Amino acid sequence: MTMFKGIAASDGIAIASAFRLTDPNLSFDKKTVDDSDHEMSRLHRAIDISKQELRTIQQRTLKDLGIHESEVFKAHIAILSDPEFLKRIENTISSQRVNAEYALKTVSDGYVKIFNSMTDNDYIKQRSTDINDVTKRVLSHLLGVKLTDPALIDHQVVVIAHDLTPSDTAQFVPNYVKGIVSDMGGRTSHSAIMSRSMEIPAVVGFQGDLADIHNGDEVIVDGLTGNVIVRPTPEEKHRYQAKIRDFQARTSQLAAFKDEATTSSDGKHPILAANIGTLDDLQAAIENGAEGIGLFRTEFIYMDSESLPTEESQFNIYKTVVQKMAGKPVIFRTADIGGDKDLPYLHTPHEANPFLGYRAIRMSLDQPDIFRTQLRALLRASAYGNLSIMFPMIATTIEFQHAKRIFEDERQKLLEKGVAVGDIKLGIMVEVPAAAILADQFTNLVDFISIGTNDLIQYVMAADRGNRRVSYLYQPYNPAILRLIKHVIDACHENQTPAYMCGEMAGDQKAIPILVGMGLNEFSMSATSILKSRALIKELDSREMVTLANKTVSMASTSQEVLKYVHQALDES
Incomplete structure (x- = not known):
């Protein structure tokens, strides 16, 4: 028996035989050619076939997993349709008189090198993965080599791979792919997100040599702890089979919490809401007992459109969401587009650091026509x-104040036309440290504050959460982060302003006890986290959690010390 560690990326435990997913041989020689037109014809034929395959995968993913998960293949098709990308390959063929394989790989490697040098955000890193994925597909058609087809797996396996592309993951059949182990990627990679959507236990960032795992080896994947056990002993296998039964029983028991109110053991009632981006996500939120929608990512509507969505198309989506929530609160975030979520039809300039650039409210205020349509x-x-x-x-x-003036202007115009308008609360996401520090001033202006921890943490720690070399600094439990969050929540309470949270931290089982102690009013999370979070909160005494929260911000100096206090508090409660 050999145990390895990695990053727990998708909950659950699996035991099955190893299936090594390896790439075929796509090597080639650089060749000088006389007929450049012939090479360009080969290139375009390979690209056309690749795009058709990607459309097929996109449609299947849309049907099986939803719009959000299918977006990556839309991006892949866009890469292969990018005139600049194609022009560079064609110029390399004609100017250097080389074969299409060499020109394609040279140009794509150039893009990958540029993207990999920009370690400031997840989006750029994922673009590098996307370029590699589509290049591999086109190369396979140029060389006449068949790519490994994960859809052909016909028995229960744990997939072992150096790196899983979104194309690979989307073709997994969950009945057969019981677990995933990869030594690349993190919790925010496309493949990890898809694994969670498909409820396949996964461990990424494997800290070992994948060559030590052979085809047919029995493997245990613990997506709860990040453990990977190869060739387990009968005793270890028996122990994990019991853990699987416990996990399944726990999952079944959580269903009983669907229609219950979220109430701590001493009677406090925080709201558990869901983060969603599509109408498909809405159904999952309802099925998991969401008490509201704490974050509707409206930018997905823009990302799923070939041009700017019309007022009427947006209205129909927003109307459907609030109607289906039947009076429960729904918070729509105005479009967080631009910068890291580039929309091709807006022709925004490339930025070296898009997370700190022209995006979100900055773009909305600069292009008020788009903003006014959405409002x-x-x-x-x-x-x-x-x-x-x-x-x-x-x-x-x-x-x-600028955004509110535009809102009030559009509201008044509609009222003057006799259009019915409801009572709308206006709030902000606190994800920029400057806004967090001035929370007391914002509470005099807004109806609520929602803390967006995903960006706030990496801005405070100056560390890209997707960069493996600095990922150790992405620390949601760091006392500096907790102090800043407490500062925001305290400022809200002092001015009778509700304090919400809509980042990953809101559904973190280790962070929830601290946040309950700080008095967070609403926790908004992925739908699949709601029931286990409700079950946890029911076991907590908020008065004891106040003591815990105060300890974490006044006595702890490291994340490890914070977690020690959390474990002690839970053991004693």
Whole structure:
């Protein structure tokens, strides 16, 4: 028996035989050619076939997993349709008189090198993976080599791979692929997100040599702890079979919490809401007993459109969401587009550091026509349910006041036309440290504050959460982060302003006891985290958690010390 560690990326435990997913031989020689037109014809034929395959995978992923997970293949098709990308390959063929394989690989390697040098955000790193994925597909058609087809796996396995592309993961059949082990990627990679959507236990960032795992070896994947056990002893296998039964029983028991209110053992009632981006996500939120929608990512509507979505198309989506939530609160975040979520039809300039660039409210205020269209759609939809709006990436009070003036202007115009408008609350996402520090000033202006921990943590720690070399600094339990969060929540309480959270931290089982102690009013998380979070909160005494929260911000100096206090508090409660 050999045990390895990695990053727990998707909950669950699996025991099955290893299936090594290896790439075929796509090696080739550089060749000088006389007929450049013939090489370009080969290139375009290979690209056309690749795009058709990607459309097929996209449609299957859309049907099986939803819009969000299928978006990556839309991006892959866009890469192969990019005139600049194609022009560079064609120029390399004609100017250097080389074969299509060499030109394709040279150009794609150039892009990958540039993207890999920009270690400041997940988006750029994922673009590198996307370029490699589509290049591999086109190369396979140029060389006449068949790619490994994960859809052909016909028995229960744990897939072992150096790196899983989104194309690979989307073709897994969950009945056969029981677990995943990869030595690349993190929790925020496309493949990890898809694994969670498909409920396949996964461990990424494998800290060992994958060559030590052979085809047919029995493997245990613990997606709860990040453990990978190869060739387990009968005793170890028996122990994990018991853990699987416990996990399944626990999952079944959680269903009983669906229709219950979220109440701590001493009677406190925080709200558990869901983060969603599509109508497909909405159904999962309802099925998991969400008490509201704490974050609707409206940018997905823009990302799923070939051009700017119309007011009417947006209105219909927003109206459907609030109607289906039947009076429960729904918070729509205005579009966080630009920068790291580039929309090809907007022709925004490339930025070296898009997470700190032209995005979200900065883009909305700079292009008010787009912003006003969205606000009108939201205002009209508010007549059909409990609708609130929050603005992302707010850094200054002036930005919020500017956005509010535009909102009020559009509201007044609709009222003058006799259009029904509901009572809308306006809030901000606190993800920029400057806004967190000035939370007391914002509480005099807004109806609520929602803390976006994903960006806030990496901005405070100056560390890209997707960069493996500095990932150790992405520390949600760091006392500096906790102090800043407490500062925001305290400022909200002092001014009777509700304090919400919509980042990954809101559904973190280790962070929830601390946040309960800080008095967070609403926890908004992925739908699959709601029931286990509700079960946890029911076991907590908020008065004891106040003591815990105070300890973490006043006595701890490291994340490890914070976690020690959490474990002690849970053991004693």
